[in-house]
Amino acid sequence: MKKPYQKPTIVKLQIGTLREQKSALAQRVRFEIDGVPVKDLLQKFGSPLFVFSEKRLREQFRYAKRLFETHYPRVEFSWSYKTNYLDAICRIFHQEGATAEVVSEFEYEKARRLGVPGEKIIFNGPYKPRTILKKAVEEGARIHVDSMDEILDLEEIAKELERKISIGIRLNLDTGIYPRWDRFGFNLESGEALQVVQRIAAGGQLEIVGLHCHQGTFILEPAAYGRAAEKLLGFAQKLEEAFGWTIEYLDLGGGFPSRNRLKGLYLPPEVAVPPLSEYAESIAKALLSNLNSRDYPLLILESGRALVDEAGFLITTVQAVKRLPDGRRAYVLDAGVNLLFTAFWYHFRVDLGEEVLGPPEPSVLYGPLCMNIDVVEEAVNLPPLSRGVPLVLSPVGAYNVTQWMQFITYRPRVILITEKGEAEVIREAETLEDLVRLERVPAHLR
Numbered sequence: 001m002k003k004p005y006q007k008p009t010i011v012k013l014q015i016g017t018l019r020e021q022k023s024a025l026a027q028r029v030r031f032e033i034d035g036v037p038v039k040d041l042l043q044k045f046g047s048p049l050f051v052f053s054e055k056r057l058r059e060q061f062r063y064a065k066r067l068f069e070t071h072y073p074r075v076e077f078s079w080s081y082k083t084n085y086l087d088a089i090c091r092i093f094h095q096e097g098a099t100a101e102v103v104s105e106f107e108y109e110k111a112r113r114l115g116v117p118g119e120k121i122i123f124n125g126p127y128k129p130r131t132i133l134k135k136a137v138e139e140g141a142r143i144h145v146d147s148m149d150e151i152l153d154l155e156e157i158a159k160e161l162e163r164k165i166s167i168g169i170r171l172n173l174d175t176g177i178y179p180r181w182d183r184f185g186f187n188l189e190s191g192e193a194l195q196v197v198q199r200i201a202a203g204g205q206l207e208i209v210g211l212h213c214h215q216g217t218f219i220l221e222p223a224a225y226g227r228a229a230e231k232l233l234g235f236a237q238k239l240e241e242a243f244g245w246t247i248e249y250l251d252l253g254g255g256f257p258s259r260n261r262l263k264g265l266y267l268p269p270e271v272a273v274p275p276l277s278e279y280a281e282s283i284a285k286a287l288l289s290n291l292n293s294r295d296y297p298l299l300i301l302e303s304g305r306a307l308v309d310e311a312g313f314l315i316t317t318v319q320a321v322k323r324l325p326d327g328r329r330a331y332v333l334d335a336g337v338n339l340l341f342t343a344f345w346y347h348f349r350v351d352l353g354e355e356v357l358g359p360p361e362p363s364v365l366y367g368p369l370c371m372n373i374d375v376v377e378e379a380v381n382l383p384p385l386s387r388g389v390p391l392v393l394s395p396v397g398a399y400n401v402t403q404w405m406q407f408i409t410y411r412p413r414v415i416l417i418t419e420k421g422e423a424e425v426i427r428e429a430e431t432l433e434d435l436v437r438l439e440r441v442p443a444h445l446r
């Protein structure tokens with residue numbers, strides 16, 4: 001019998017790939033997650049499937065907390081809800097001692113519903129509706145003001161409540177990181193921040209007890225945090241002298257990178273991403289060497305992705321095999337950019353969920369959406385796959401199960417592998433009922 005034609009494959013050898021696997025032709029297979037076979041998970045819960053590891057979540061949190069506490073005596077981690085606000089994930093971080101960092105009415109209410117008291121909530125963000133802002137003030141949340149309009153709102157609320165309100169202010173500053181996230185808060189270098197503070201002091205209704213900044217996400221330069229810490233501390237000392245306030249805390253936001261591969265970065269994350277210890281050292285050094293015998297302010301960190309990303313996996317299954325007109329092999333998966341919003345910025349690690357024989361070739365991974373943008377990976381070396389082969393993508397724990405879209409198809413189940421190795425559903429798959437529940441049809445259309 002005539003053998004089918006198989007296109008020859010040329011594979012570019014890359015330093016990173018060689019370092020990690022010895023050969024670019026080697027396969028990466030992941031049979032299990034925390035001891036639970038991928039096959040069993042698929043059989044029981046279906047495909048696609050998000051899977052989180054409780055063990056990894058707890059271990060990473062404890063590691064980060066201990067690391068920063070080794071370098072600086074007073075540290076608080078505040079869990080960034082937007083990074084992943086599934087109840088079970090938030091509960092794990094709260095159990096570990098994290099407070100909540102929220103940026104909207106919805107996130108504030110979600111944290112309260114989970115039992116987080118107001119005083120353990122940091123309320124950030126550029127838009128805080130008046131009613132929830134007042135509630136947060138009454139409940140003792142730490143409010144970080146973002147604009148002059150919000151300051152006016154807070155002054156009104158102070159009058160209504162007939163008391164002074166303690167606030168934090170968000171600053172944006174030059175730490176050498178570009179593009180600068182300068183649309184949030186008040187600029188330090190231009191003098192805007194000082195002007196705003198003078199206005200706050202003159203108003204007599206508010207007092208500043210904390211300074212906040214967040215430089216961006218996936219920041220690969222630890223020294224930028226040292227610069228931020230030094231600038232915040234310098235500004236705090238200025239405010240204490242000029243206005244007699246006590247700046248109780250400095251909040252350096254989040255932004256520490258996870259071991260993910262940012263598009264455009266040539267080196268693999270093992271090489272390109274600095275260890276968390278360098279960030280801790282840089283911050284602590286800047287604070288400890290500039291404290292001038294004042295009390296240690298509380299250091300708050302709102303780390304999101306660095307705590308959760310590597311604890312998340314997405315199991316997806318090949319549903320169709322294609323050969324594109326230019327000769328490339330392509331696969332249609334049951335998960336696409338509807339579930340993996342971060343696919344626009346990161347290259348995921350793609351592991352086979354079972355062993356597959358055959359020479360690898362650069363392949364395209366498409367999602368199930370009938371839209372041209374639905375590309376999960378443009379070129380990943382894979383052996384010839386057939387329908388039904390599972391793939392495990394990681395790390396996907398940050399920003400996917402919050403930014404996912406209900407577009408064209410249902411969102412799947414999310415599973416937590418507990419520390420005991422049991423697989424628990426932490427979010428059910430959507431059904432048609434869930435999706436039409438909020439729709440209304442006017443009488444004339446019925």
Ligand SMILES: Cc1ncc(COP(=O)(O)O)c(C=O)c1O
Pocket residue numbers: 080083101124125214216217218253254255256302303304305306398
């Ligand atoms: C104010 C604030 N804090 C914390 C975070 C979490 O950032 P990351 O996940 O990069 O640590 C964000 C994310 O953009 C943010 O806007």
